[in-house]
Amino acid sequence: MEDGSPYYVPIAPTVVSNTPIRWDNPTPTHHTVTHSGCVEDEDSCLFDSGAVSPGSSFSVPGLPVGRYTYHCRIHPIMRGQLIVTDSPSTPSQL
Numbered sequence: 001m002e003d004g005s006p007y008y009v010p011i012a013p014t015v016v017s018n019t020p021i022r023w024d025n026p027t028p029t030h031h032t033v034t035h036s037g038c039v040e041d042e043d044s045c046l047f048d049s050g051a052v053s054p055g056s057s058f059s060v061p062g063l064p065v066g067r068y069t070y071h072c073r074i075h076p077i078m079r080g081q082l083i084v085t086d087s088p089s090t091p092s093q094l
């Protein structure tokens, strides 16, 4: 996370499925990491950090293959994307 655009750095990282993912918050303000599904449809909510305080971090144990958009509940302008693939060398076309 960063104070300025694009806020979530890198903006669209690619990670391997079922590998733990961590977001660090080095900024002086609280942020959240909220999967878009948590706002659009409760049933498709895969991760929602709640407020992550300055200097702390948020982790998920791993996600299935897919493309996940997420945002900060506190700052709606903060948006990011996460791409989860089977293999880091062969990104799947989604």
Ligand SMILES: [Cu+2]
Pocket (backbone or CB within 6 Å): 030, 031, 032, 072, 073, 074, 075, 078
């Ligand atoms: Cu924020």
